[in-house]
Amino acid sequence: MPFGLRRDVLRPTDSSRADRVTYVELFFDLVFVFALTQLSAYLFEHQTPLGALEGAIMVLALWWTWVSTTWVTNWLDPVKLPVRGAVVALAFVALVMSISVAESFGDRAWAFAVAYVVLQLGRTGFIVFAMWRHDRRTALDFTCLLIWTAAGSVLWIVGALLPLPAQLPFWAAALGVEYLGTRLGFPVPGIGRVRLERWDLSGQHIAERSALFVLIALGEGLLVTGFAFVDLDITVPATTAMVIAFVSAAAMWWVYFDHGERIGSEAIEAADAPGRLVRTAYTYVHLLVIAGIVLTSVGDKELLKHPAEQSVSAVVTVLGGPFLFLVGTLCFRRLLEHRWVAPHLAGILGLLGVAAVSPVLTPLAVGGASTAVLVAVAAMETVDRVRRGRRSGG
Numbered sequence: 418m419p420f421g422l423r424r425d426v427l428r429p430t431d432s433s434r435a436d437r438v439t440y441v442e443l444f445f446d447l448v449f450v451f452a453l454t455q456l457s458a459y460l461f462e463h464q465t466p467l468g469a470l471e472g473a474i475m476v477l478a479l480w481w482t483w484v485s486t487t488w489v490t491n492w493l494d495p496v497k498l499p500v501r502g503a504v505v506a507l508a509f510v511a512l513v514m515s516i517s518v519a520e521s522f523g524d525r526a527w528a529f530a531v532a533y534v535v536l537q538l539g540r541t542g543f544i545v546f547a548m549w550r551h552d553r554r555t556a557l558d559f560t561c562l563l564i565w566t567a568a569g570s571v572l573w574i575v576g577a578l579l580p581l582p583a584q585l586p587f588w589a590a591a592l593g594v595e596y597l598g599t600r601l602g603f604p605v606p607g608i609g610r611v612r613l614e615r616w617d618l619s620g621q622h623i624a625e626r627s628a629l630f631v632l633i634a635l636g637e638g639l640l641v642t643g644f645a646f647v648d649l650d651i652t653v654p655a656t657t658a659m660v661i662a663f664v665s666a667a668a669m670w671w672v673y674f675d676h677g678e679r680i681g682s683e684a685i686e687a688a689d690a691p692g693r694l695v696r697t698a699y700t701y702v703h704l705l706v707i708a709g710i711v712l713t714s715v716g717d718k719e720l721l722k723h724p725a726e727q728s729v730s731a732v733v734t735v736l737g738g739p740f741l742f743l744v745g746t747l748c749f750r751r752l753l754e755h756r757w758v759a760p761h762l763a764g765i766l767g768l769l770g771v772a773a774v775s776p777v778l779t780p781l782a783v784g785g786a787s788t789a790v791l792v793a794v795a796a797m798e799t800v801d802r803v804r805r806g807r808r809s810g811g
Contacts, residue, residue, distance in 0.1 A: 421549030421556075428494040428619070436621035438629065439495040445486065445508045446633055452479050452515035453637040453711055459519050460715045464730035470585060471522050476708050477592050479518075482511060482536050484700050487626045489544050491618055492555065503543050510536040526584060530577035534570040537595075541566055558603075558611040565598035565605075599696060613692030620685025620695075627681070627699050631673055634707050635666050638714030645721045654724040654781060661784045662717035665739065668791035669710060672746055672761075675799055684753040698752045705745030713738030716784065724781040731780045732772065739787045740768050743794065760797035764790050 456479065460472045486507060493500045514532035517525040541563040548556040569591040576587025602610035642662040649655045681698065688694045716735035723731065747761035767790040775783050 419550070420546070421551075422499060422547045423550065424497070424499065425551045426493050426497045426500050426547050427551055428492060430617075436619045436625075438622060438625050439490075441495045441501050441504045442487075442490055442626065443629070445504050445511070446483075446629060448508050448511045448515055449479065449483055449630070450633055450637055450640070452511070452518060453634055453714075454641060455515060455518035457637065457641050457711055457714045457718070459521075460712070460734075461718050464734065473708075474585065474588050474592065475518055475521060476711065477596075477704070478533060478588075479514075480704050480707055481592065481595060482514070482533065483630060484627075484703075485537065486540055487623065488695075489540055490626075491622050493544060493547055499547065503540070507536055507540055510539065522581060522584060526577040530573040530588075534573050537566050538563070538570060554615070557608055558616075561603035561605045561608055561611055562598070565594060565603045569594035569598075599700065613696055614690035616692035618685065618691045618695055620688075620691060621682040623685060623695050623699055624681035627703055628674065631703075631706060631710070632670075634710040635670055638666055638710060638717060639663070641714045642717045642721065645718050649721060655721055657781060658717065658720035658724055658784065661720060661781075661788050662714075665713060665717070665784075665788040665791055668788065668795045669713070669739075669742055671795035672743075672791065672798055673706070675795070675802065680753050681749075694752065698749055702745055702748045702752065705741050705748065707745075709738050709740070709742030709745055711738070712741060720780055720784045725779050727776070727778070727780055732775045732783060735780055735784050736768055736772050736775070736787050739791055740765065743768070743791075758798070758801075760794045760801060763797065764794035767793070 456472065456475050459475065460468065462468075463471065486504075490500070490504065495501055495504055510532050514529055514536065517529035517532065520526070521529040541559055545556050545559045545563055548559065572587050572591035572594065576584045576591065579587060602612065604610035639662070642659060646655060646659050684698075685691045685694055712734060716731075716738050719731050719734050743761050743764045747758060747765065750756075750758045750761065768787060771778075771783060771786045771790065778786070
């Protein structure tokens with residue numbers, strides 16, 4: 418039988434569905450609320466250098482599965498039944514993977530690795546099958562990606578079967594294969610390499626999907642904070658920590674959505690090579706934004722549980738999250754606007770200043786100071802936007 422899906426399930430380019438985020442994509446995203454909650458809990462319980470490395474592996478893996486699926490639904494139309502069914506099936510596999518996050522470097526390493534491999538290979542194999550008859554050149558591009566993904570999958574499975582000391586380097590190598598492949602264009606002898614400048618992507622869809630994931634990450638932080646607060650007695654330190662958590666989340670939302678989110682789709686649509694811009698801005702740089710939000714939720718929980726117990730790990734979690742977030746948004750805006758945004762630079766310097774005096778402060782004071790920095794960045798961003806005559810994206 419001829420290979421490939423007979424029905425054309427590519428996104429239409431001449432209708433409103435070309436850029437629209439569909440409800441089944443949002444359903445897929447719901448799974449990652451739980452995944453990020455599990456990840457935050459893991460990072461809070463493992464505040465050691467080894468725990469940080471393991472947490473970094475988990476952040477990279479979860480982000481890679483989500484952003485890769487976003488690229489696929491940018492090509493395929495989730496409204497059509499074969500694609501909708503595939504997205505729902507991928508959501509179930511992602512749920513299995515999410516359930517395994519807390520024990521991914523323990524008893525459920527095999528479950529996490531198998532779910533990750535099935536999700537990655539299944540999704541990429543499906544898009545090759547779906548596009549083979551209708552867009553052979555892009556199908557060959559994803560065939561190259563599939564071959565590289567299969568190579569990385571071997572490392573995931575082998576790492577899960579080995580003792581714990583060997584697991585982390587194997588999984589790090591597996592992620593390295595996939596991320597490096599993206600950078601090199603997944604070269605395969607006899608097929609060639611992926612040339613992103615040929616890809617005609619929907620900037621509005623990519624930007625909106627990424628913005629929604631930022632909202633998911635912010636919501637996960639509030640969820641973690643809320644659950645931690647209800648388990649405590651209502652005291653002044655606990656209430657203060659909760660307020661700090663909310664204000665910092667609101668400030669992060671303001672920084673990202675007041676201006677930066679909207680210009681993403683505009684920059685992609687205007688770019689000569691939109692695929693290359695999307696890869697850098699939304700595959701790589703957005704990882705810093707998401708990692709910063711996740712680490713901030715860990716810091717919020719630290720303030721609730723240990724508001725007066727100063728330690729290196731407390732400073733790292735409380736300040737590290739906002740720092741990564743601002744570095745990510747700074748680089749994001751630099752890519753899109755070709756300028757260094759002064760409020761973000763000032764915020765990064767402000768956080769470094771708080772870190773310098775943190776030995777004489779309580780964690781609660783450090784959290785309050787870092788939140789004040791985020792609020793100041795949001796305010797300066799708004800003033801700068803108004804002066805430049807740009808409208809709000811929120």
